Amino acid sequence: MRPRDIIKSPSKTLALTLAVFCFGVFIFTLFPQAPPSVADVPSSAIRVEGVVSAEVERRVDGQRIELASVAYVDEAKEGKLLVWAPLYPEVEYGDSLVFNCRVERPTAFEGFAYDAYLATKGIYAVCFQPQYIDVHPSTSWSVVGVILTIKSFATDTLRTVLPEPHSSFLSGLLFGGSTALSGDLKDDFRATGTSHILAASGYNVSIFSITFLSFIMSTRLGRRRGLVLTTILLALYVIIAGASAAVIRAGIMGFLVVLEKWISRKAYMLNVMLLTASVMLAFNPFLLYDVGFQLSFVATIAIVTLTKPWSERLDFVPDVIGLREAFAGSLAATVLTLPIVLWHFGTVSLISPFANLLVLPLVPYAMATTGIGLLAGFTFVPIGTLVSLLAWALSNVMLRVIEAFGSIPFALTQVTHARLLAVVVAGILFLIWFKHRYASSRT
Structure with missing residues (x-):
């Protein structure tokens, strides 16, 4: 039997996947790793x-x-x-x-x-x-130190050109983090299931990439220039956001979206994404337990593979400045990451799908306008304040939506058997995918 025959058969593909997974678990249990010596803590x-x-x-x-x-x-x-x-x-x-x-x-x-x-x-x-x-204090020069200085200057500039809580919210949107937000606002983010947008993850960056690309490719700049421009913006984002491990991973996930537009072959892209994840895990196997990595990777897969087919069915959404693709990508990411959210947080936000579908499509535009306002603020603060008015308006809309949904009683429900429900939801999603793949292989 040739390898291509196995790949074309859904049942054999499933059996091979399960066999490889079980073999990986077996190997992992054979070689338990002792923690490094810093864990050998004294008693006093x-x-x-x-x-x-x-x-x-x-x-x-x-x-x-x-x-x-x-x-x-x-x-x-x-x-x-x-x-x-x-x-x-x-x-x-x-x-x-x-x-x-x-x-x-x-x-x-x-x-x-x-x-x-x-x-x-x-x-x-x-x-x-x-x-x-x-x-x-450190007396030596380092690249990381310079990058963190740039990030510190960027966050200070945002506080100068935008009032609170908008500066803290948009800073979290761009660079990650919610420590500067009030406790009540943090509770609203948790209740509405939108806390993930305040993390520097591939979730936000991938949605931004697909929306920005869709907009640029609809202009006279064309496809090739749009891809190059988006790649440059991603590189600038990684530097300004501090180039931490999470930010670099987010940049990589965003670049995969760019690569998908370049290759235009979903099968190749899945291979590239799996290879990328394998390389990341080879350098740090414990990333497998990182919720941010799980959300970023699954959300990016959803955006790359489902945005186009879902946007074709969402014809009721206006197809202007990339809004339809932003909505489709947000919906796909929300659905596919649901099992991860259930597994790790044990809660279900009854209004999360509605809040996310209203807020997530605005994320790329808020990121873009904030970035433009930030660059303007670098040169002259009054100009930065004027340019940031659109970012302020988008932030105002997003925060009002989150606060309104967060004020609904019993919006956040604790699930008794959350992990069991996560497995059930993941199983349903897998069966839907398997049925679609099986139907495609027969046509």
């Missing part, structure tokens, strides 16, 4: 040293700091340490820290696998109450 407080290895996340009540090159009482350790420090003294990327702390291993809580989540970032130990913090 000790002196800890380390270098800030990522952007410092400042919140209302403190700073979230990731340390590499960690040492316990002058003994070097492998792996990263997460430190929850007070707001002062302020810490920057590349600084060396010395402090006393009782280091702990992260544990799961309230059904959230916090330890597995941190492992995706190479973090295997945490410190919640560091004492006697001594900061030694």
